[in-house]
Amino acid sequence: QSVLTQPPSASGTPGQRVTISCSGSSSNIGSNYVYWYQQLPGTAPKLLIYRNNQRPSGVPDRFSGSKSGTSASLAISGLRSEDEADYYCAAWDDSLSGARVFGGGTKLTVL
Amino acid sequence: QVQLVQSGAEVKKPGASVKVSCKASGYTFTSYDINWVRQATGQGLEWMGWMNPNSGNTGYAQKFQGRVTMTRNTSISTAYMELSSLRSEDTAVYYCARDFGDLDYWGQGTLVTVSS
Numbered sequence: 629q630s631v632l633t634q635p636p637s638a639s640g641t642p643g644q645r646v647t648i649s650c651s652g653s654s655s656n657i658g659s660n661y662v663y664w665y666q667q668l669p670g671t672a673p674k675l676l677i678y679r680n681n682q683r684p685s686g687v688p689d690r691f692s693g694s695k696s697g698t699s700a701s702l703a704i705s706g707l708r709s710e711d712e713a714d715y716y717c718a719a720w721d722d723s724l725s726g727a728r729v730f731g732g733g734t735k736l737t738v739l
Numbered sequence: 740q741v742q743l744v745q746s747g748a749e750v751k752k753p754g755a756s757v758k759v760s761c762k763a764s765g766y767t768f769t770s771y772d773i774n775w776v777r778q779a780t781g782q783g784l785e786w787m788g789w790m791n792p793n794s795g796n797t798g799y800a801q802k803f804q805g806r807v808t809m810t811r812n813t814s815i816s817t818a819y820m821e822l823s824s825l826r827s828e829d830t831a832v833y834y835c836a837r838d839f840g841d842l843d844y845w846g847q848g849t850l851v852t853v854s855s
Contacts, residue, residue: 630783663841665784672834672848673776673784678841716784718842727800728774728786 632731650717741765743846761835768816769793772838
């Protein structure tokens with residue numbers, strides 16, 4: 629049971645816009661930054677979004693993050709086949725003696 | 740360029756310990772914390788803890804307290820994660836990652852298999 633809650637799956641067709649939600653609480657998302665990671669099959673996770681809505685260099689602007697209260701979202705516009713991957717949200721949790729917590733992950737399928 | 744290169748796959752028996760290494764290059768090793776994250780087959784990411792390579796200070800997830808030890812050798816820019824009293828549920832890929840607030844660079848992962 630993950631501290632942050634994500635839908636297990638999401639899907640879309642090429643060119644579509646999809647969003648992935650991440651729900652937490654006041655001790656994690658509500659009071660700390662949210663990060664998003666993309667994990668392609670058989671590879672290590674890759675940082676996609678940091679500090680709620682910032683993109684590292686090299687990440688396309690098709691990817692965007694937002695946060696409101698104790699929830700966050702990752703949006704992917706202009707969906708492409710290479711976006712098919714697992715996506716994880718993460719945040720620090722102040723109630724767990726300073727622990728980093730992850731969502732359970734969302735498998736994105738491009739139809 | 741920043742790289743984290745981990746040691747190879749391990750097979751251990753229940754009750755044994757495993758020590759995974761993570762060699763950093765392309766940046767000043769002592770300037771960024773190292774985190775360890777594991778992933779069981781087909782499962783999500785699970786955070787294990789952090790280590791400050793400069794001070795040696797550590798912080799562990801409650802679940803692993805008493806079983807995990809994170810250390811480093813600054814002379815060779817290498818971090819280590821040792822997990823003891825292994826059980827079958829510890830079978831997973833173990834990743835190290837550089838902590839810049841976010842986890843901006845990751846190692847390639849080390850598969851640890853616990854089997855009798």
